[in-house]
Amino acid sequence: MAEELKQLKLFSDVTAMLAPAKSLYEAGCCPCCLLRFLGEKDSQIYQKSAEELQAVALTLCSQPQGDVADGPTDSKCVNTDDIPCIACLGILQHGCSEEFLEKIQKKINEEGYKSQLFSLSLMTPIQLIVREHAVMLFLRQRFSDLYTGQSIEKVTSMKDVYKWRCGPRLKDKLNMEYHHQIESPFLIQLMFEHKETETECSFLISACPKVFPSNSSRKRKRDSEQGVLNRTSVARAISSLSESKFMSLVRCPPEKVDTMCRCEEITCYHEAVFVAGRYNKYSRTLSQTPWVVDGERRGKTSVSELICTRIQAMFMAQEYRFSSAGREDVDVRTLGRGRPFLVELIQPHVSDVPIDKMKLLQQEINSGTTDIAVRDLQVVSREESGKLKVGETEKTKSYSALVRVEKTIQPDDLKFLEEIKDLKLAQKTPIRVIHRRPLASRDRVIHNMSGEYIDSHHFTLHLKTQAGTYIKEFVHGDFGRTQPSLSTLMHMDTDILELDVESVDVDWPKTIDE
Ligand SMILES: [Zn+2]
Secondary structure, X not given: OOHHHHOOOOOOOHHHHHHHHHHHHHHOOOHHHHHHHHOOOOHHHHOOOHHHHHHHHHHHHOOOOOOOOOOOOOHHHOOOOOOOOOOOOOOOOHHHOHHHHHHHHHHHHHHOXXXXXXXXXXXXXOHHHHHHHHHHHHHHHHOHHHHOOOOHHHOOOHHHHHHHHHHHHHHHHHOOEOOOOOOOOEEEEEEEEOOOHHHHHOHHHHHOOOOOOOOOOOOOOHHXXXXXXXXXXXXXXXXXXXXXXXXXXXXXXXXXXXXXXXXXXEEEEEOOEEEEEEEEEOOOOOEOOOEEEOOEEEXXXXXXXXXXXXXXXXXXXXXXXXXXXXXXXXXEEEEEEEEEEEEEEEOOOEOOOOHHHHHHHHHHHHHOOOOEEEEEEXXXXXXXXXXXXXXXXXXXXXXXXXXXXXOOOOHHHHOHHHHOEEEEEEEEOOHHHOOOOOOOEEEEEEEEEEEEEEEOOEEEEEEEEEOOOOHHHHHHOOOOOEEOOHHHHHOOOXXXXXXXXXXXXOOOOOOOOO
């Protein structure tokens, strides 16, 4: 026996499989489909070149066969790669060609996708389900001793063969990693179509009334026919038919066709990438997110835009979503180590940004403005990104507020503030946000406070509170809507002139060495 046949592992020993091999070949199977239906499961075999596979197929078909009357295959039976295979309609032929892989490569380069790893996904025309079933029934009928008990599920799938053949070659072209079993966040989806799909499947509609109940009120239109024929319904219809019924409706093996499948759409998807960091806000005139009142933009920019525009550009993302651990008002600064934030980048084209590039990106953001600054900028996993919102109400925040008091005060008048620990507040929705938040009352805790005397009418109030405490309202009382307030504690009118967030006590994201 020829050397190349010794490595094959088929449903039965190679000698026994020579007859089905010849029949499949003559019926019009391409070398890959021939090997699939003979039971070959070894990915290495399918990674041979088209010429090598063609040689294996020819050798199989031209072996002298003891108990089969037919002679060796003559030259007119040679299936060239431009005759569409009856089982894959060319997906394992032209679909695996160098020319087509170059088309994929071009598309990905043009769109600028850069990823460490890629995955392949195939969408194939549904008549391939009908055709594969027809090939299997043909084999079971003709070679019952070899194929009894075999089913299409035991045949290596066309998609696996496609990925084995094309994955490693695309890997070299794209300069990205590829592993058959590992799903990548970057997916290349190939949509193969065939113009005869409907013609080849529509017989199922009348043959399987249980799967496709007829619409009595109006004649089934072409459009609705397309609608009901899908992967699930076709598979269900086929399994509802007996073998003999199916064989009376479809030629087994299936007929040859003139045209191959075409891949009209190469679509790339990349899962969202998450970038986290902390920001300081030094401006008292900058909103956190774009500020729009009655459809009109206020302020030229915002914290989120100053941070995200450059990040979006670096990752070539279609869009972004910004979120943070709480937020500050337009006139509030955020100092200290800043406020944790997260940017979700939707459909990024670049996902592989090393830490030194992230540092450069951070420098770029910071050198572009004096209103904000960013630190600890880093890519985080989706899982890690969820930590931003975990335990939000248990987090603590520290503030300093410049307070003006109505009556004259002495430094000693502020001492009592330090005695107050874990003061419980009941805060009704502040008047200033009542237009955008539901009317409610929330309980919050001020863990501790202290006063730093400035002059007889001013002092700085330092406080550490539970996240979500309305600080401004605590200071001025919000017309009694916050109880107690600094005003009730000091028995005088108190007003807040400036507020700074000193720290957001969240240990996330991790600190990056500058
Ligand atoms: Zn094929």
